[in-house]
Amino acid sequence: MFNLAFDNFNEILDMDGHGIYVWSVYLIGISIIFLSFLIAKKRIVDIQKKINKKNASS
Amino acid sequence: MITAFIHQFSSAKSFVNITEKLYPFFLIVGVSMLILGWTWGLLFAPQDAVQGNSYRIIFLHVPSVIFAELIYFFMAVCALMHLVWRVKLAAYLIKSAAPIGAMITFMGLLSGSIWGIPTWGTWWQWDARITSTLILFIMYLGILTLHGSFSNLEKADRLMSILVVIGVVNIPIIKKSVDWWSTLHQPASISVSGGSSIDPSMLYPLLISVIGLGFTLIALGILSSRSYIFTREKNKKWILEHV
Numbered sequence A: 001m002f003n004l005a006f007d008n009f010n011e012i013l014d015m016d017g018h019g020i021y022v023w024s025v026y027l028i029g030i031s032i033i034f035l036s037f038l039i040a041k042k043r044i045v046d047i048q049k050k051i052n053k054k055n056a057s058s
Numbered sequence B: 001m002i003t004a005f006i007h008q009f010s011s012a013k014s015f016v017n018i019t020e021k022l023y024p025f026f027l028i029v030g031v032s033m034l035i036l037g038w039t040w041g042l043l044f045a046p047q048d049a050v051q052g053n054s055y056r057i058i059f060l061h062v063p064s065v066i067f068a069e070l071i072y073f074f075m076a077v078c079a080l081m082h083l084v085w086r087v088k089l090a091a092y093l094i095k096s097a098a099p100i101g102a103m104i105t106f107m108g109l110l111s112g113s114i115w116g117i118p119t120w121g122t123w124w125q126w127d128a129r130i131t132s133t134l135i136l137f138i139m140y141l142g143i144l145t146l147h148g149s150f151s152n153l154e155k156a157d158r159l160m161s162i163l164v165v166i167g168v169v170n171i172p173i174i175k176k177s178v179d180w181w182s183t184l185h186q187p188a189s190i191s192v193s194g195g196s197s198i199d200p201s202m203l204y205p206l207l208i209s210v211i212g213l214g215f216t217l218i219a220l221g222i223l224s225s226r227s228y229i230f231t232r233e234k235n236k237k238w239i240l241e242h243v
Helices: A009-017 A019-057 B002-008 B012-044 B053-085 B088-120 B128-148 B153-167 B170-180 B200-232 B237-242
Strands: none
Touching: A009 A019, A009 B053, A019 B012, A019 B053, A019 B088, A019 B200, A019 B237, B012 B053, B012 B088, B012 B200, B012 B237, B053 B088, B053 B128, B053 B153, B053 B170, B053 B200, B088 B128, B088 B153, B088 B200, B128 B153, B128 B170, B200 B237
């Protein structure tokens, strides 16, 4: 069950001609998830800054 | 009594307090399991006899579409809580979960389309499963657009909840579409009650990927809901403890 399914790095990339589909799906998927975390984190920082600014001025 | 119980445990303040502590757990466990599941599936699981290596897209596609439906179901439960018991937190959670639902449905549709090119010879087919999933994606966008179009946020919460409850009818249609109609999409390979037709060497990394993506999305949901709660409750005193 834990034997590598490929013989070398080129086979991993190529995947018998399917590598372009497989790797592009994971690249896009990981990018979307990572970007979603960044956006959510930035929103929290922005709203925290806004609240702090409001409190400092009042 | 039920109303008192729900209101006691559904304040935005207690939600923020509890989820603040749970966030690192969900993030670390989720990302670790995703790395494990995807590495196992991409590099160690054997090649499929019919589809070759293109089937490895399953480890991202299946978890994505599972959570596309589950997030909507979660939103429908929240919508009922908001409409019946007027729980404000429930509306906040719907508004925070909808962009995540849209994002994960888009990922499911995109990965399915790319998988379709080597497998079916086409990236799109107007069959029941794919079309009903596209409708789910449009529903998510519609919910966000509807909420954004009102300046009265309480009214926006109420109308958004009504739309979410109406749209939940699409979920069993997506689930059963491959049984009710003749579709290009294959029937379900795993069922909660009836076992699986997938070999364990492919099934285990798939299950790990499903759990991993679930935990990661919960962590994302915590972040997203915190920022929305801060925005809506910014004039409340308790918010100051968290900024």
